[in-house]
Amino acid sequence: MTGFPPPDDKLIAHPQSNYFSFPKLRWTVCHIRELLPTTRISRGIGAPDPLPYALDNGINDISFMPMGSDTQMNWRESLAANYTDGLLILHKGKIVYEYYNGCLSETGKHAAMSMTKSLTGLLAEVLVAEGKLDDEATVDSLVPELKNSAFGSATVRQVMDMTTALDYSEDYADPEADIWQYSAAASPLPKPSDYSGPEGYFEYLQTVEQNGDHGDAFGYRTVNSDALGWIIARVSGKSVANLLSERLWNPLGTEQDAYMTIDAKGTPFAGGGLSAGLRDLGRIGLLMLNKGKYKNRQLFPESVVNAIQAGGDKKAFAKAGYTTLPGGSYRSMWWIFNNANGAYAARGVHGQTIYIDPTANMVLVRFASFPNASNSKIDPTSLPLYQAVADYLMNRD
């Protein structure tokens, strides 16, 4: 949308329009709250704590070899190839590179998509470390409403690591896939008069049936994140949005409130509803890199990050067949790469990432609006790039 009011041919009409289609997507990712009801993740009202800068123009000269290519790609080409809306690189706690494009500016927010899951997983891991959540308990012991669903017999850990065995398809290409019924239930907009399905995330979750044995295989299903959101809300008495405010946005000196989309009952979308500022996700990446320490305060035990970095079940992960992530795993809703630097990441469709490289002492946050949702299409031009940046920063020192 350009100009105000935008001319009709530039209008991304809401809400019947397919606003996640490309190129509308390029506007939508910065404007979710203008399309849907949302709930705030408050930063509080204190002064933000500015991140220090040590900009390094040498980063602009980095080139790398994309996966499956025999031609080097240079820095500028990579920004375009990845439809980069924002890119922040922190090294040793300082911003060494910062870039905004498309719909994003430093005062704007961008959809985090499934990076939301990683923050939900982080909250759960924090509650586990603090003894408030038993990850070996079965879900029905914490949320009895889920007793008759597939989740009831799974452990909290299986939900956190998405090794639940669900009769549930998240194939967006299949119009009959369960994800569409899930989306319909979750919509905060008025239901069609003939709608008789579940209302909201939590009612839907109760209808998911089991298929197979929990723990056998990794299966990337967003419903796990929302089940975990329910568990977190039950254990803490707070919504995921309010807990993110209390545990992260408020104590971290963030610059901007964040927000989450919600269903018609006000439940935040723990599996994908977050929108946030680029530098604020950089702060969260730094908190992970520093194992929960912010300034001289330990916001959560080191064991939280250690547990995530250690990764999940590689065999269970391998069965899912992610060709760009050989040897990887999924733990507490973070993606663990099997690389020499021990990197791990929050990842979301269309190219969103918080990439944490403990060896290079680097956090890289990227917002993007890549036309294809699947990260398997985006990894070839991005994962080798991140490694090249890490190599550059390590060699520079």
Next chain:
Amino acid sequence: MTGFPPPDDKLIAHPQSNYFSFPKLRWTVCHIRELLPTTRISRGIGAPDPLPYALDNGINDISFMPMGSDTQMNWRESLAANYTDGLLILHKGKIVYEYYNGCLSETGKHAAMSMTKSLTGLLAEVLVAEGKLDDEATVDSLVPELKNSAFGSATVRQVMDMTTALDYSEDYADPEADIWQYSAAASPLPKPSDYSGPEGYFEYLQTVEQNGDHGDAFGYRTVNSDALGWIIARVSGKSVANLLSERLWNPLGTEQDAYMTIDAKGTPFAGGGLSAGLRDLGRIGLLMLNKGKYKNRQLFPESVVNAIQAGGDKKAFAKAGYTTLPGGSYRSMWWIFNNANGAYAARGVHGQTIYIDPTANMVLVRFASFPNASNSKIDPTSLPLYQAVADYLMNRD
């Protein structure tokens, strides 16, 4: 809504529920963004500029005589009688009293309702003072799309002062009133399949017909504010929300972003869509009291406030028959009281006000959720209270 997730009997279900009915209203006024799409009014990302405090407990001992009563009401009774959610009193630039109740806290936001109009009117008056908007021009010369509507032949000033002659009823008690067609057009939610009316504020405004001569009488019609919003957007190239950010929220050192509800085309509701923090509206009140001066910077010419304080056409106003506002007038979408102190105010249904008393050097901001929308029901227990506070502060000095 209490708890998370709230039990069904505490749920203020969205969006078919009548969430502005009492007592749901008491929750709704702090949670508009959870019910509707909204657009941000950015404060920017700098540190807020804290308001200084000089709390005066003596205010708790103020009592006053409500209009039409023969019994004094004390301070505590007045807070309850007015369903006060937030009350901020500034004297000589310092906070002397601050109170939160119900759904509101110092980090929360509350619906400003028709106080939004006053900020829209302020923006217009600023553009007039800066020579960017000719208030004697007819609307059709600025917004040709309104040529065939009632607004086309009115002057910008008549729109600003709501002396346009419109064939338009805003009687909420009448199910056939035009306001309901306006609401339907303005809704950002999907239209019913059989809907064939205008889409959004601006399309609706083009359908409003003239009835009588412009300039004869004051007629409180929200459509004037949205027509003014269109004029402002056309002249400035920015939406009212973005201009409020640029001209007020950003330079004033506010603590919180604010937001506005929008229609399905992204047009902010210039007639009533604002939600904001209590102290941030206090900052705007102070800016008015100080005639556009903030710290040592003149954010807009003094003439802006002088024009508003001077008031509108009292004869035109008298015809509207506001019994609690004898001798009053309406100017640039601010209400001017005919009182000894020269007080004027932004006002919104259910008891919202920014009350500015230049003689007492006082700004009073109140958020409320009074069960009845009409300020004529709320004025008897609030206007004499504001005067009593002004008297107290003046006598104290």
